[in-house]
Amino acid sequence: MGTYCFGIDVGGTTVKCGLFRTDGTLVEKWEIPTRKENNGDQILPDVAAAVNAKMEEKGISKEEVEGVGIGVPGPVNSKGEVSRAVNLFWGYKNVVGEMEELTGLHAEAGNDANVAALGEAWKGAAAGSSDVIMVTLGTGVGGGIIVDGKIVTGHHGAGGEIGHANVDHHETESCNCGNRGCLEQYASATGIVRMAKKELAASGENSVLRDAGEISAKAVLDAFKENDPVAAATMEKVGEQLGGALAIICCVTDPETIVIGGGVSKAGQPLIDCIRKYYREYAFESCKDTPIVIATLGNDAGIYGAARMVL
Template identity: 75%
Template sequence: MGKYCFGIDVGGTSVKCGLFQTDGVLVEKWEIPTRKENSGEAILPDIAKTILDKIAERKLDKEEIDGVGIGVPGPVNERGEVPCAVNLFWGFKEVTKELTELTGLPSKAGNDANVAALGEAWKGAAAGAKNVILVTLGTGVGGGIIVDGKIVGGAHGAGGEIGHAAVDHEEKEACNCGNCGCLEQYASATGIVRVAQRTLAATDEQTVLRKFTKLSAKNVLDAFKEGDKVACDVMAQVGEMLGGTLAMFACVTDPEAIVIGGGVSKAGQPLIDCIQKYYEKYAFTACKKTPIILATLGNDAGIYGSARMVIKEV
């Protein structure tokens, strides 16, 4: 195996880049802007340029580098092809083929949430675990599943799409994906606000939540931590949806740990306790005691997981 590799995490506004030693030590990290104009045609050439510049700057030999791993927001199949990545304005793209041609280095691509799960299982909250479920609670709900140390990508690259599990079959409003009743509609930052607004409309109870002209998930979570009754009711609904869904996924993969990340996870242990309570209520007996823990790598999970994908086993 070589001495180095690159981990790249492509986001909607910036591309996070990391140069790693193959033992997992992060040597340096930096960011470049994500240029989405003209259907995102500059994104991969920009990434290739920053990698080649870094190799030159540090006087590295390409022979010392195992390759480049890249996480992208969208489904990725095993050939490293993306059918479309809406947030990057990409249609069909042969990501690994193009990146390898541009850099002269081997490359591997994965869905960003799956890659983040691999990062947390390698050097994060679940370090050393071979079976892990990661859920990222942000603007949407992302998910990644690791079984036997490998990402579960599936036939269409849609493995681990926990946010689009249908959890409410009575829901009339559509999710961004076009279906109705997806977990993302309740457990994401926007979902929490939605549940709160519905709850407020259905009760006359006094609550601090009524004083906000533009309610945010942080407002709801702060009020929940302060013991506000309506906010606690909102989070009980969210916790039941999320805990119940994780219990179903645990029946399939039986993880050693379930990791919660994303912006909403900043609410910390009270949020975890709320999810754990309902998880234990619905989980299969053998899985009831699976720990639910907070992610520890934060925004670096993607670059760690991407790097891990290309490290050659010793």
């Protein structure tokens, strides 16, 4: 087995790169810009160039490298192919095939949220757990499901798309995916703002959010921590939708640990309490006490999980 491996996390603006030892020690991390022009045809060559340059700089030979793992924003099938990654302007792309050709190293590819979940299960908040559900609450809601130490990819690469679980059959507004009533419409940063605006319109309560001008998710979460009534009512609804969705998913995979990550998770324990209250109410008896924890690897979860994929 090689001594080193690379973990790559391709984002919409930057590509995060990590050089790891195979025991999971992060040797060095750095970023390169994501070049999206010409349908993102430079992204993988740029990644390969960065990997090759780092090996040269450190005097590492190909024989010493176990492989390159790469996480991308979009569904990735079990062969490492992407049918479409809208944020990178990619159509069909054989990510694994191209990376292997460009670097001469073994490669693995996965969806970024799934890969982040693998990272948290390996070296983060769920370290030591082989069964994990992770929900990433950012601009959207991403998810990753780990069963027996492996990512659940599914037939279309859409395994773990928790954000598009339908949690409200009566919703009239559309989600970005085209459906209505997706978890993402309530529990993402954008969803929290949408819910807070509805709550403000319907409620006569005094609230710091009334005079806030442009409301942000951070403003709602800060007000929630200060027991602002409108923010509290908003987060109760978010907690109910997310807690309820997690209760359903836990009936399918029965995880050892549930991890909450993404920008919204910075709200910390008050957010966890809100989710746990409803999760416990709706979960199957055997699963009621499953711990719900905040992710600990932050923006590094993706590079850790990507490295883990090749091991």
